[in-house]
Each structure stands twice: as C-alpha cells, then as structure tokens.
Amino acid sequence: MFRILVCVLAFLAWTSATLVGAADSQPKSVGYKTATDIHYRTSVVATINEQCRLDVYYPENVNDAPTIVWFHGGGLTGGKREIPSPLKNKGVIIVGVDYRLSPQVTVNDCIDDAAASVAWTFNNIEQYGGSRDKIFVSGHSAGGYLTSMIGMDKTWLAAHQIDADDIAGLIPFSGHTITHFTARKEQGIGGKQPVIDRLAPLFHVRNDCPPLLLITGDRELEMLGRYEENAYLWRMMQVVGHPNTKLHELDGFNHGQMAEPAFPLLLRFVHSIAKD
Numbered sequence: 001m002f003r004i005l006v007c008v009l010a011f012l013a014w015t016s017a018t019l020v021g022a023a024d025s026q027p028k029s030v031g032y033k034t035a036t037d038i039h040y041r042t043s044v045v046a047t048i049n050e051q052c053r054l055d056v057y058y059p060e061n062v063n064d065a066p067t068i069v070w071f072h073g074g075g076l077t078g079g080k081r082e083i084p085s086p087l088k089n090k091g092v093i094i095v096g097v098d099y100r101l102s103p104q105v106t107v108n109d110c111i112d113d114a115a116a117s118v119a120w121t122f123n124n125i126e127q128y129g130g131s132r133d134k135i136f137v138s139g140h141s142a143g144g145y146l147t148s149m150i151g152m153d154k155t156w157l158a159a160h161q162i163d164a165d166d167i168a169g170l171i172p173f174s175g176h177t178i179t180h181f182t183a184r185k186e187q188g189i190g191g192k193q194p195v196i197d198r199l200a201p202l203f204h205v206r207n208d209c210p211p212l213l214l215i216t217g218d219r220e221l222e223m224l225g226r227y228e229e230n231a232y233l234w235r236m237m238q239v240v241g242h243p244n245t246k247l248h249e250l251d252g253f254n255h256g257q258m259a260e261p262a263f264p265l266l267l268r269f270v271h272s273i274a275k276d
Contacts, residue, residue, distance in 0.1 A: 031060045032089065035128070040097070040120035041113070047100050052113055054120070057083045057094040058128040066168070066274040067093040067130040068266070069121050071139030071146045076110050076182040077102050079142070086263035092270060093130045095121050099146070107183040107199060111156055114146040118167070119160035134274045136169045138266055140259045141223075142182075144175020148201035148233075152209050169211040169273050171266050173259055174226055177201045177233040192224065202229075205236045211244035212237065213269045217258035218251050226255065 035056045042049055059065060068087060072079040081096040088094070099113035122132055137147045150156045151170040157163065179195040189195060196202050214234055219227035227249055237245035248265055250258045 030062065030089075030091070033058060033060060034083065038120075041116045047104055048113075051098050051100045052116065053081070053098050054117055055081060055083060055096045056125075056128050057088065057096070058130070059091065059093070060129075062091075062129045064131040064134065065091065065093050065129050066134040066136060066270050067095060067121060067125050068171075068270060069095045069097060069118055069135065069137045071097055071099070071114060071137075071143030073139065073141030073143050074101070076107055076142045076145075076180060084259075084263065086260065087267070090267055092267070093125065093128055095125075102182050102186070106186060107180055110142075111146060111149050111199075112159070115150045115156035115160055115162075118150060119157060119162045122162050122166070132166070134168050135166075136171060136270050136273075137167055138171040138173065139175070140173040141175060141255065142180070144172030145180050145201070146175075147172040148175055148177060148212075149199070149204075151212075152201050152204040152206065153198070165208060165210060167210040169213065169269060170209070171213045171215070171269060172230075173262050173266075174216045174222065174255055175201075175230075176226070177229040178225075194225070202233055202236065205233070205240055205242075207237075207241040207243075209242065211269075211273060212242070212246070213265065214245070214247045215258070215262045215265055216247075216249055217253040217255050219249060221252070221254035222258075223255045 038054050040054050041052045072082055081098040083094045083096045097117040100109050121135055137151060139147045147170050151164055151167055154164040179197050179200040181191045183199045184195055214230045216222055216227045216230050234245055234247040250261050
C-alpha cells in the first residue's frame with residue numbers, strides 16, 4: 001500500500017511539473033496598440049484632408065510582422081474604415097483605410113486614394129513593427145474591387161513610386177472583377193450591363209502579379225454575377241499562367257455574410273506566404 005501511495009504521489013508531482021513546464025513554453029500574450037486618424041495624404045483639397053486617413057492596429061514589441069491593408073465596402077459611395085474584429089490578436093498588423101467616396105469624387109479618385117494608402121504603408125509600416133516584404137491587401141465588396149485594381153493595374157501604385165508586384169498577396173472578398181457598377185453609373189451604363197474596360201481588374205490579367213486569393217459567397221446568394229466574375233478572373237489567370245491564384249466559394253453565405261467565414265482563409269493565406 002505504501003509503495004502504491006509513493007508511486008501515485010510521484011506521478012502527481014511529475015504531472016504537475018510537466019504541466020507547469022508546458023505552460024511556461026506557451027507563447028507570451030502580446031499587447032496591441034492602435035494609432036488612429038493618420039493622414040496618408042494631404043492636400044489643399046478639403047476632402048483629401050478630411051477623408052484620406054487610416055488607423056494602424058499593431059502588436060507591441062514585434063518585428064517583421066505581416067500587415068493587412070483593409071479597405072471597407074459600401075459600393076464606393078458609403079462605409080468607413082474599420083479594424084475587423086476577426087483579424088485582431090492574430091499576430092498581424094491591420095491598416096484600416098478611409099478613402100474618398102462617390103459622388104463627391106470619381107471612381108478614379110477612390111482607386112488613387114487606395115493606392116496612396118498602400119504606398120504610405122510601404123513607407124511607414126516598419127515604424128509599427130511591420131515588414132515591407134509582408135504587406136497584403138484585402139477588403140470586402142468595394143474594398144475587394146480596390147484591392148484587385150491597385151494590385152493588378154500597376155499604374156496606380158507606380159504613380160506613388162511603389163511597384164505593385166512588391167505586394168505580398170491580394171485577397172479580395174466578393175469584389176467586382178468587371179468594371180465597378182459605380183464607375184458604370186458615372187458613364188450612364190445600367191447596373192445589369194457588364195463592362196470590361198481599364199477600370200476592370202479583368203482588363204489587367206497578367207501572369208506576374210502578386211499571389212491572388214479570390215473569395216465569394218454562394219453563387220445563388222451573392223450579388224448579381226459576383227461569383228461568376230471571380231470565377232472568370234480565376235480561369236483567365238490560369239490561362240495566362242499565373243502560378244498562385246485560388247478561388248473559394250463559401251456555400252450558404254450571401255454577400256454580406258461571407259466576410260465572417262472568409263477571415264480565417266485570409267489569415268491562413270497570409271501566414272502561409274509570410275513564413276516562406
């Protein structure tokens with residue numbers, strides 16, 4: 001009986017020490033800070049000074065962290081910058097961007113603002129523990145459209161002295177790949193008339209653009225043709241020989257619902273590329 005008791009006590013002591021050691025080996029929790037209301041471009045134009053601002057959510061005491069520049073949705077006519085909750089506390093920096101909106105400005109101005117904010121990120125993210133080599137761009141709906149436009153049409157970032165191919169990855173959530181309906185409206189074209197011109201990501205298909213992860217909701221629940229547009233872009237990227245374009249359709253989720261299940265796919269994509 002005594003021998004059994006000793007063995008039990010020894011086992012309990014070993015288990016306790018093992019658990020303590022395991023706890024000690026777990027990564028320490030990381031604190032996060034948010035720098036708010038930063039101007040990424042300034043001008044004598046009042047709307048630029050008022051609306052071209054961003055927030056940076058970043059982990060403390062971390063170097064070379066991946067960064068996700070996030071563009072909000074809203075049809076290029078509404079919405080405001082955000083730090084999506086599912087991306088918080090995940091070891092990444094989030095740059096939430098505001099941009100000017102139609103009809104105060106044209107779609108060209110919206111895209112140029114998006115490019116300016118990404119250029120700001122390249123030029124400043126190291127101050128927040130980020131790396132220029134690990135900058136990803138993402139956004140939902142209109143934000144997904146902006147993501148694809150500045151990543152696939154190199155002229156937008158080139159105007160700000162940045163090579164679009166230095167972006168580590170593009171992850172548009174349910175974004176137009178044809179010309180955005182707000183741009184078509186500017187030209188007097190109806191919302192059901194598809195157009196592919198220089199304001200369409202599809203117009204800029206090329207085999208040397210950054211890795212591309214296309215995510216949409218269910219084709220039967222999405223906004224008109226949104227899955228099919230992205231599927232066509234995916235197919236054309238295969239045709240031109242792009243080495244890393246993926247497409248996910250999230251069954252059962254509509255346009256507004258698809259972002260929540262898309263965030264884990266975004267994070268997996270970011271971490272898989274950032275660790276290479």
